[in-house]
Structure formats: C-alpha cells, structure tokens
Amino acid sequence: MGAATAAVDLSCPTSLGDLFQSVEGRKVLTCIQCGACAGTCPYGDVMDYPPRRIIAMLRAGMIEKVFSSESLLACVACYSCMAKCPRGIRLTEVLLPLIKEQTLLRLPELPAELQKALQNTLRYGNPMGESSRKRAAWVKTAGVPIRILAEDPRPADVLWFVECYASYYPRGQDASRATAKIFHALGADFAILGNEEKCAGECGRLTWEPGLYETLMDYNMAVFQKYQFQRVVTSCPHAHNAFKCRYPSRGFHWELDVPVRYFAQRLEQLKPRLTRKINRAVTYHDSCCLGRQNEFYEEPRAVLRALPGVKLVEMTHNRINALCCGGGGGGMWLDTYYKSKGFDRLSERRAKEAIATGADVLAVSCPYEVSRFEDALKVLGHDKKMIVRDVVELLAEAMEV
C-alpha cells in the first residue's frame, strides 16, 4: 500500500431494477452458493437470510420475502462476506445496501434508536442530535492552532474532515486533539470545515437511507467546492469509504487519506520526536472499513512498532479475518434491538479476544470502536486491566508534544 487511495468510481447500480443491467449485477448471478459469506458473517448464525440465501431468493423470484424480513438488521456492514466471496461479488458495497433500502421501506416500525440517529443526522448533521453550531467547539481545547476554512478560506494542503464522533464525543475529541498535535508537529498545512462540516453520510445510515446520504452528499460537495485543498484526510474510516466509493459520482476527485496512514508515511520525520516510552503490550484491532475494505493492515502496525517500549501482540483473528466491533451498518444504534433478540454483542466477542492476548492496550483506528470496546471491557470487568486507545492517541503520547 503506497500512496493515499485515489477515488474509485464503482459504477454502482442504484436500484434493484438496474441490478442485472450492470456488470456487478450480473456477477451476483454467478454465485456458486458456497456459503462462505454466511459462514464468515459475525451474525450469520442468527440471520434468516444471509447473503447466500438472499441471492438464492433473488434467483428464485422470491426476493419479496427477504424484504419483509428483519434479517438484514443484523448486518453490521463488516465486509467479511465480500472479502471471502470466491466470486468477488461486491456484497457489502452493492447488493446488501439495495436490499436494506427495500427492507426499510417495509419495516412497520424502525428500532427507536436507529430512527433517532437517522433523523438527527438529517436535521443536525450528526447522529447524536447535537447542534451543528457546536461541532467545532472542541477546537478551543486542542492546544494547537487549527484553521477553520469559513473563517480563513486561504488554500490548504490538507482538508481534515473530522467527522461526528471525533467532533462531539469526549473520547473522540481526545483522538482529535492528538491528531491536531501531530499535524502541527509535522508542520502540515491543514484546515477543517468546522461547523460547516456535516456527516459524510456513510455507515448503516446510508445503506438504509439512500435519500439521506444523497442529501448529505449534495451538501458536502457544495461545501468542498467553496475551498481549495489538495487532499482530504478524514478521522472516520466510514467517511473515508463514502468519499472513496460514492462521492466520485458527485465529482469528488481529491486524494483521500486517514490520519494513521498519513502519519505512517511521515514516520521518519516523526521518529526523532518519539522519546516518551509507552512501555505497554499493545494489540491492534483492524477496523473493517480500513482493514478488509482497503487492505490497510501494515501502516498502523508500523506506527505502533515505532513507539518506544511498545510490544505488539496479535489477536487470533487479525487483518482480513478481524472480528467487527459491531458498529457498522447501523449497529451503533441497534444494541437495544440486538439485545431484545438475544444476540451476543460483537464488541464483547472481540474484547474477549483482546483480553486473551494479555495486552494492556487495545489500539483502534475508528472512532466507533473506542466507545464500543470501552463499554465491552466494562461489561467484562476488564476495564482496569486494559485500556482502549486510538493509534493517534498513542502516537501523540510517545511524542514530545
């Protein structure tokens, strides 16, 4: 993995009607019904219609039954099925969102938390329902100057798209402060959109709600056109996904990156400053969006290995096999629903694996993961022995900033 990902146009069919008109749609028909998708799906054993069965129903002209089932509420958009499919069918990216869209239209009642998250995102630009005017409030606490383009519209090299959790959640703000400090230490010419920024629209929300993401895409693209910058670096892997896969159809043409990879590429510049010893055993959780989806496995590990006193240990399921934290596909807002169905929590499943490594630190690179794993460790009673940190937090900790 070398340079930052260039935007990729996936020519996604936008409706089931077009599906078989497109190359991707016809690929669906080549499914050999091997069931690798269902086998690797974290909730495959509780889904009425895992991907294999969906395709079988599609072929049998019985897809309406799938639409009327709640089955796909259990899909956390972790890309495992897509990564393992021997036919390379782009399940998570193409087929499943179309099925989810139809399911949403037929659900008599949406789980309350998910409904609220969708409504909040439309109205306030973030799923928490916080005022859009408070999105950049954390900037005051960053400790280093952060340029906001609305106030100072000069061109920048990096447009840092901070995203919702990194802006509003206290633990997300910790990672943002760390990121800002490292950008500053590198002398990067960076700026943020501040209160003009709204959710990129990805994640379960978008796969359930194409209308919502269209609205957000239109909005964000209009804001991008106002300013000049060379690249977009975003703290949210889900936003990274959106910009890479869907925004190109709206004209997104900039280079795209995430902080950890950006910093990994400048590691030599940072190394002399890495003087504080971390002295902990760290296990790294590959996030679904960056890992399986983008094969972004080695950069975060390179950064971690460069930190003084860090011993890296691997969980049983790592890299392409990593277990999802359960936050994607709307999962972030479906915990109550999953509990009512008796599903075990994916974040707890994964946390147990982390605990088994004996590490002191669970390192992550997606803002969803911090809160999910911290909760899981509390539930498992292990939160005093293992802490969760974003890779950028550890990097900042090791630096003399």
Added chain:
Amino acid sequence: MEGGIWVLAEQWRGRLSDVTYELLALGRELADGLGVPLQAVLLGDGVKELAANLGRADAVLYANHPALKDPLPEPYAEALAQLAAERKPRAVLVPLTNVSAGVGSLLGERLQAPAINFCKDVLLKDGRMEALCVLYGGKIEAAIAPVAEPAIFGILPGSRPADKGRGAGAPAVEEAAVDLSPSRVRFKRYVEPEAGDVDLTQQDALVGVGRGIQSQDNLELAESLAQALGGAVCGSRPVVDQGWLPLARQVGKSGLTVKPKVYVAAGVSGAPEHVEGMREAGLIIAINSDPGAPIFNVAHYGVVGDVLDLLPALTEAIQARKG
C-alpha cells in the same frame, strides 16, 4: 367582595391538591401587597367540606353543580367566568396541572381578559402584577405583564411551599349559583396504572433517568446505582413513552410526585413537566452532558458529564464505601 385575588382551589377525587396550597401562599402575598382580599374558589359537586382547609384565604366562594363533578376544563372555566364577571376579581390564579389544564385559557377567552401561562411567580411592581414565566422547556425566563384586569395567571407547581398556604381556621364560605349546561363529553371511569412491584413514593432513594440514558440497555447502569443506594429507578416521560420503563415508574406531571431523601437525575434535562414531580426531594444530584440543562437550576449538586461514565463510577464508589 370585589377586586380581590382569586385562587382556583383544585380538588380531585375528593381531595384538595397540594398545588392549591401553593397558590394560596402566592395569592396571600399578592393580596396583602395590594391590600385586597384573597378568595379561594371551590368548584365541584358535593365537595363543600373541603372548604374547611382553605383557611389561608379570607373567604371561600363555593359553587356546586353536577356538571362540575368531573375534572374537565369547559364547565370549570364557564363557572369561574360567570362568578368573575359578576364579582370582578383583579386576578385569578389557576394551577397548571393536568387536572386544571385548559381552565385558564378558556377563562381568558370568556372574559376577553389577558391570560399568562408558565408562571413560576407573580410579582408586584408599583401596584401592578407581573408574571415571571419559564419558557421553552425552562431555557428562557421572561417577565410578562397583563395590560388589563382581571388577569389570569397559570401557575406552575412549585411556586411556593405548600405549607405556607395552609391556614389554621376555617374560612367563611359563600355559596354561589352557576348556570351550566351538561357536558357534551361523557366521563366514563378512571383507569388506574398497573400495580408495579415498586411504590416509588415510598422509596428513600430514586435514580431518575431521562433521554440522556440513550438506550434501554443503559438502564442497567441506573438499576445498579439504585440498588447500591437501596432504592429504585424511575423515569421522565420520554423514557416511559419509549417503553423502557412502565407507566408506574413515570415521575412528573402525568406521573407521580416523589419526595425521596435523594434523587439522582441521570440524563434528565429538567423540563418543568418532570421537575414538578421531583423537586421536593431532599437531595438532588443531577448528571447531564449539557451545562445549560435546566435541571441544574433545581439540583443541589450537578455534574456536567457523561451519564454512562458517571453512573457506574458512582455505583462502584458507593459499593466500595459500604464495604
């Protein structure tokens, strides 16, 4: 007696509500300040004996009518309007509760008189009355003056301590006639809430959860704290509406009024409808992520923070302390 301050004495299911005494305490201050009489107005069907409790007023005006048997705003407002048109009070204080909801509005319309809701106080300024109102769920306070009299003030519960409205002696009772047509709506019966396993009004400690608890899952955190405190969990309306807690656990305007020794308000914004049900708790500790949440105006101690972090931290600290 013309030109007095009137208080609508709220009676429900055979008893006078506490808010009646609160209004009498406030009315007493206004009446004394203006040098005019304080009159309690008692409306109902066969409730005359309740008048004996209204001794803080100078006199009680009692109107009896079958149409006043059930607590509906239309007959009550009509009765008050007829009495007021004849006797010309300067102000009428009406409680803002579910029982008396709408009475003030209809009274204002009938008399073409100014009406002001959401009053937490009524003050005297140069011999004129001015209301201090709580607007937008508690986020704004406004001073609002009626431009004419009689003025009708809709008073929120909690304006004065109820004790200040109780009087020793029994006041003079004057009975007046009102002419009411039978109500077009038919009151059939009361429906009691399902008996819960827990009687919130008997608890010494309550953990009240609001929208800030975010999901039903997180109720466990409140449960653990409640257990550590030897009490129970209750909730504001949104939590009950979502089905996360049963109706019997609702605290507030449409729910219960509780007076525990300690009330931990977790993720409760502090909107008047909820506060009304818990503001008399001995010790109120509020946790909310919004520093501007109105609950901090009612609580004794406050923490700006994440409920999901503070509840377990507090539970642990208490358990550690108890040993």
Added chain:
Amino acid sequence: MNILVLLRMVPDVVEELEIAPDGNALDLDALRMILSESDDHALEQAVLLKERHGGKVTVLAPDAPEVDDALYTALAKGADRAIKITDLEEGLTARGLCYACSQVLRSTPGLMPADLILTGAQAFTDLDAVVAPLLAYQLGLPHVGIVCHVAVDAAAGSLTVLREYAGGVRAEIEVPLPAVVGIQSAEKPPRYVPVAKVRAVMKSQKIETAGVPVIADGGNALIQVTGMVKPEAAGHAEMLEGSPEEVAGRICEILAARGLLQEVR
C-alpha cells in the same frame, strides 16, 4: 373520516436560544424551528386513524421557518392535503393563532365540516392560551385534551379516549364527533419516513396556502413581554468537577454526610 391536524413550528431548543437586542424576544436569526413534539404525535395519531378507518387527513400549519419541510414530511407520512396559513401578524401569540386558524378552517373549502380535529395537547409556545380547548371553543365543538389513546366508534359517531391525569391515572372519556382532541402521545411513536420519500413528495405534491380572511388580533394586545433572560438560576447546583472517579468519590462523601449510605435492612 375527515381529519384535520393543526401543526405548529416552535423554537428548536437543541440550539442555544439567544435573546434579541431589545431584550424582549428571542433572536430569530439564531433560531431554528422544529415541529412541536405533541403536534408530531397528533399527526401520527391522525395517520393511524386514517389507516384504520379510511378517510382523509389534512394538515395545516402557520407559516414559519422550516414549515415547508414539516408539511412535506406530513404528506410523505400519509397526509392527503397540506395547507400553509399565511398573512399572519408578526409575533402572534397562541390565542391570536387560534383565532386565525378557526377563521381559516371556516373559510377554506373542503375543510369543514370535519369529523375530527387533532392538535398537540400543548406546546411550550402556548404562552397566553392552550390551543386545543380554545380552538374547540371558537368552533363550538366538544374537546378533550391530554389524550394518549383514541378509539373510534364509527357507528355511534363518537370517540372513546384516554385522558391523562396525575400519578399515572387516566380517564376513559367518550366524545361525540365532530370534536377537537389535544393529543399528548400517539399510540405509537411518530413513524420514520425515508428522506427519498419526502423528496419525491416535494416534486409530486404541492402545499396550498390560505390567508387569514380578517386580521386576527385577539389575544395579542393583552399581554406584554417586559424582559427576557436566559436564567442565571437564582438557585443553581453546586457543580462538581473532575474525573468520573473523583466526582463519584465526592458524591459518596456528600451522601455519607447525610446518612444516606446506611445499609438497607
């Protein structure tokens, strides 16, 4: 059933409310407006009744910022007709609004006679009147407010509603139709409607406008705001700072000092 729903936009308190320079009103520029919560429930209840008993739902709303969104959303949820009430005086209070609405209801073709008029049981902008009972009074219709359940008896031409009192106690009340009902909460939480559906409705349906026939004045001149502030809070909590553990420890001390940490027998 011919059902009318009166919707109102109110200040969205998620945003910081700012006072205008003259100190007597909210700063409208700083404001965002949102559909009043119980009006949203009234709409949901109306759509549920239509789904159950057939008929038509017409929604009306006074002109305000962001009202078009609310009206299109109502149409997307299942309302049949949306009417925006225009030509309203600046700074109209709830009472003035009632007068305006009752006039519009009477003068706009196809609205009256309605079987049922629903609106939220209260809004926090009901400064000088609660709209539901007042509207009923002006239209000469029976009314019940603070309703949390509605059952229609079509044959008898009446409703049986559950109306909330205190302590979780409700009352079963029978109301002859036509009537005005103030909805506190619908039987189910207001439904979700996909954005794509709202956008489709924006293209395919129109919002009608209806002006007020006579300038509505009643209620406006009767009260005067003499000052508005964001509460400093005469009583304010003593704020505790620090990490969750530090704060928890402090609270423990406070509890212990009041004898509240006794073991429960």
